[in-house]
Amino acid sequence: MDKEENDSRCEQCIIRQFNALRAMSKEELKKVSDSKITRKIKKGESIFEEGEKLNGVFCVRNGVSKLSKLSANGKDQIVKLATKGEVMGQRSIIAEEHSNLSAVAVNDMEVCYIPKESIVHTLKSNPDFAVEVLRHMAHDLREADDVIVNMSQKTVKQRVAEAFLYLKNNFGEDKDGFLALTLSREDIANVVGTATESCIRIISEFRKKGFLKTSGKRIGIADERKLQDLVEGF
Amino acid sequence: MDKEENDSRCEQCIIRQFNALRAMSKEELKKVSDSKITRKIKKGESIFEEGEKLNGVFCVRNGVSKLSKLSANGKDQIVKLATKGEVMGQRSIIAEEHSNLSAVAVNDMEVCYIPKESIVHTLKSNPDFAVEVLRHMAHDLREADDVIVNMSQKTVKQRVAEAFLYLKNNFGEDKDGFLALTLSREDIANVVGTATESCIRIISEFRKKGFLKTSGKRIGIADERKLQDLVEGF
DNA sequence: TTGAAAAGCTGACAATTATCATATCTATGT
DNA sequence: ACATAGATATGATAATTGTCAGCTTTTCAA
Numbered sequence: 355m356d357k358e359e360n361d362s363r364c365e366q367c368i369i370r371q372f373n374a375l376r377a378m379s380k381e382e383l384k385k386v387s388d389s390k391i392t393r394k395i396k397k398g399e400s401i402f403e404e405g406e407k408l409n410g411v412f413c414v415r416n417g418v419s420k421l422s423k424l425s426a427n428g429k430d431q432i433v434k435l436a437t438k439g440e441v442m443g444q445r446s447i448i449a450e451e452h453s454n455l456s457a458v459a460v461n462d463m464e465v466c467y468i469p470k471e472s473i474v475h476t477l478k479s480n481p482d483f484a485v486e487v488l489r490h491m492a493h494d495l496r497e498a499d500d501v502i503v504n505m506s507q508k509t510v511k512q513r514v515a516e517a518f519l520y521l522k523n524n525f526g527e528d529k530d531g532f533l534a535l536t537l538s539r540e541d542i543a544n545v546v547g548t549a550t551e552s553c554i555r556i557i558s559e560f561r562k563k564g565f566l567k568t569s570g571k572r573i574g575i576a577d578e579r580k581l582q583d584l585v586e587g588f
Numbered sequence: 589m590d591k592e593e594n595d596s597r598c599e600q601c602i603i604r605q606f607n608a609l610r611a612m613s614k615e616e617l618k619k620v621s622d623s624k625i626t627r628k629i630k631k632g633e634s635i636f637e638e639g640e641k642l643n644g645v646f647c648v649r650n651g652v653s654k655l656s657k658l659s660a661n662g663k664d665q666i667v668k669l670a671t672k673g674e675v676m677g678q679r680s681i682i683a684e685e686h687s688n689l690s691a692v693a694v695n696d697m698e699v700c701y702i703p704k705e706s707i708v709h710t711l712k713s714n715p716d717f718a719v720e721v722l723r724h725m726a727h728d729l730r731e732a733d734d735v736i737v738n739m740s741q742k743t744v745k746q747r748v749a750e751a752f753l754y755l756k757n758n759f760g761e762d763k764d765g766f767l768a769l770t771l772s773r774e775d776i777a778n779v780v781g782t783a784t785e786s787c788i789r790i791i792s793e794f795r796k797k798g799f800l801k802t803s804g805k806r807i808g809i810a811d812e813r814k815l816q817d818l819v820e821g822f
Numbered sequence: 823t824t825g826a827a828a829a830g831c832t833g834a835c836a837a838t839t840a841t842c843a844t845a846t847c848t849a850t851g852t
Numbered sequence: 853a854c855a856t857a858g859a860t861a862t863g864a865t866a867a868t869t870g871t872c873a874g875c876t877t878t879t880c881a882a
Contacts, residue, residue: 423733425741426821433733448719449726454733477719484718485682485711491725492683498732499657499667499688505739506781507659510869539830547740549870554831570878571829587660744839773860783840788861804848805859 363387364466369415372439377486382476391467401457401465402443408453410469411443417463418525418535421455422544432545433501434494435460435535437525444487445494447473460537505547508585513546514556515581518566522575531567532574539571597621598700603649606673611720616710625701635691635699636677642687644703645677651697652759652769655689656778666779667735668728669694669769671759678721679728681707694771739781742819747780748790749815752800756809765801766808773805 364387370376378386392415395401401412404424418437422430433455436442446453447470477484504513518533525535537545543553557573560566565581567574575581598621604610612620626649629635635646638658652671656664667689670676680687681704711718738747752767759769771779777787791807794800799815801808809815 423737425737427741429741431737431740433736445726445729448722449730450723451730454730477722478715481712481715481718484715484722488682488711488718488722488725489684491722491729492679495679495725495729495732496683496685496688498729498736502667502732502735502739502781503657503659503665505736506665507661507663538828547736550829551831551871552869554829555869558831784859785841785861786839788859789839792861 362392364390367415369413369439373413373441374483374486374490375413375441377480377483378476379480382472382480382483386468386472386476389469389472393465393467395459395463395465397459397461399459401459401463402453404453404456406453408443408446408470410467411441411447411473412457413441413466413468414438415464415466417465418460419457419463419465420460420541420544421457423455430456430544431547432541433498435524435545441490444473445491448477448487448491460535460541510546510548510552511556511559512585512587513548514542514553515560515565515584517542517546518573518575519578519581519585522578527574530574532569532572536572596626598624601649603647603673607647607675608717608720608724609647609675611714611717612710613714616706616714616717620702620706620710623703623706627699627701629693629697629699631693631695633693635693635697636687638687638690640687642677642680642704644701645675645681645707646691647700647702648672648674648676649698649700651699652694653691653697653699654694654775654778655691657689664690664778665781666775667732669758669779675724678707679725682711682721682725694769694775744780744782744786745790745793746819746821747782748776748787749794749799749818751776751780752807752809753812753815753819756812761808764808765810766803766806770806 364370364375364383365380375383375386390413395417401419402408414436416438418435419442420432421434421436421442422432425431436457442457442465443453477487504516508516521533521535521537525533528534539554539557540550542557543550546553557566557568560581561568563580565575565577565584567576598604598609598617599614604617609617609620624647629651635653636642648670650672652669653676654666655668655670655676656666658664670691676691676699677687711721738750742750755767755769755771759767762768773788773791774784776791777784780787791800791802794815795802797814799809799811799818801810
């Protein structure tokens with residue numbers, strides 16, 4: 355077994371520590387490992403579409419994917435950004451529904467596709483795994499509740515500020531102090547739930563006020579405190 | 589055993605068919621039944637508060653409860669209306685977090701308080717139960733995603749219209765054609781995520797246009813089709 | 823390298839929604 | 853029945869946000 359292949363075995367995968375797969379037994383993990391397919395996905399490529407019937411879940415090894423839902427007026431609302439270690443599509447598999455979200459790569463990605471059989475089987479036979487999945491879903495649900503409140507009770511400006519703090523906390527910064535995850539202005543608008551132009555305008559305003567710095571499409575946080583204050587309502 | 593007591597045993601409880609408790613074995617159910625406490629709660633009374641540490645879950649036998657979260661600007665956002673058969677507080681128990689929501693009775697209620705021990709124990713020993721809980725949570729999560737999209741992409745008018753259709757579909761109408769669940773205008777505004785005055789204004793507008801009929805605080809749907817069209821964006 | 827095409831930016835204006843003030847109604851307990 | 857607090861209603865106005873149009877910059881592939 356060469357090193358390359360070794361790296362790709364779930365048993366060795368570090369990513370697993372961050373998701374529910376860590377509750378699987380050695381044997382279960384081996385089954386998953388044998389049935390999974392690792393795929394490289396290029397920036398902008400689609401992983402699955404809203405309404406599609408999923409026959410497995412996707413475990414993100416590298417890169418970031420946006421999970422979004424198309425609204426009646428033709429705009430995408432980004433509901434979640436899934437990164438290293440996160441599992442996409444599990445909600446649909448568990449509820450036995452078609453996917454309610456689309457997944458598109460925000461940058462180049464590597465994902466493992468795990469057919470649902472091994473997941474469903476383990477769910478039914480290993481309560482620890484089921485509880486672990488449950489815990490993750492409980493966490494997602496809490497986050498969703500928080501987003502609902504933010505959407506309805508905060509201004510667009512506050513939500514934009516919050517989005518940048520979120521990006522910094524979850525994806526970090528590069529050596530020049532720019533956000534490590536570069537999203538288009540349109541994507542940011544779709545996370546925040548506003549018009550692209552409004553989003554751009556607010557970014558400009560924040561730049562002029564010294565809260566942010568920009569360089570092309572790259573954005574960096576210049577005054578985290580001020581942004582935080584704004585989110586809190588000052 | 590008198591009839592009263594018989595009715596209150598979980599094994600006989602019809603409500604159970606609507607939630608995850610149906611996946612419990614006879615013995616598990618008996619334990620739950622022995623440890624649970626049935627409580628009557630009056631309209632407006634609080635069941636639990638945001639930030640409170642819950643030591644059990646609440647199963648709704650009768651009546652309706654609003655689950656809400658206080659926002660920074662002092663307004664409540666109602667995230668969910670829990671009715672007969674629904675279980676409240678399970679998310680917090682599973683995630684082992686303090687509650688992220690408050691629960692207040694919208695009308696007179698009867699709820700069963702089930703200490704977390706029997707729930708947690710069954711989760712870990714009965715995979716069918718865990719999967720059933722998971723399924724319910726997956727469903728809640730999907731609904732939450734939908735709410736996020738509605739909040740950010742629909743106008744207040746559309747969301748008000750949608751709220752009334754939701755109330756009709758989930759709680760029905762009385763013999764006079766008014767919604768069976770009567771919420772205050774403020775509560776409706778808090779579901780929709782808008783100012784109470786805006787909500788009232790829109791209700792007046794809908795009444796004048798013949799979409800709704802009102803009688804005091806009672807509201808009835810007069811033209812479901814028109815409301816539906818409005819939601820769809822026509 | 824270069825020339826579309828896409829993304830970013832800004833102004834002008836319109837539409838939506840919130841806020842404040844005030845008036846009227848109505849449900850509820852005594 | 854009646855007082856009254858709380859809920860509902862409406863006007864006036866301000867603030868926020870969206871839309872459309874046109875321009876500039878950046879990106880990316882030929």
